[in-house]
Amino acid sequence: MKKNILIIVSIIMLFIVVFFIGNWHYFSTENPQIVVDGAVAIEEGQLHKNNIVKLEGKWSFYPNVLISPQESLDTYKDRRITIDVPANWHGSK
Structure with missing residues (x-):
């Protein structure tokens, strides 16, 4: 059970990281x-x-x-x- 929860949390974290890497230009403050x-x-x-x-x-x-x-x-x-x-x-x- 703990292994399944760890896998699900890892997948969610992966999606979050990929989202922010793919949209870094929107969240950055380089563009005034x-x-x-x-x-x-x-x-x-x-x-x-x-x-x-x-x-x-x-x-x-x-x-x-x-x-x-x-x-x-x-x-x-x-x-x-x-x-x-x-x-x-x-x-x-």
């Missing part, structure tokens, strides 16, 4: 956060194919509204939902 409160400033040097951008911060959403680039967002401020990302956006408002 370039998204601040929904505003992004991306320079050419940051556009590498393996570069991960964390989209954390306050973001505004306009559900069921298609806004053209020429329109002002202030026109739809009564429909705006602001949430913290990452978060559950279903049912907000």
Whole structure:
């Protein structure tokens, strides 16, 4: 029985180690956060194919509204939902 528990714990630990090794670039602090409160400033040097951008911060959403680039967002401020990302956006408002 103890041998089975040891095998199960070893397999779980192996999965955890493989997960963190495979995703080390996401958890590392080498990549600075370039998204601040929904505003992004991306320079050419940051556009590498393996570069991960964390989209954390306050973001505004306009559900069921298609806004053209020429329109002002202030026109739809009564429909705006602001949430913290990452978060559950279903049912907000």
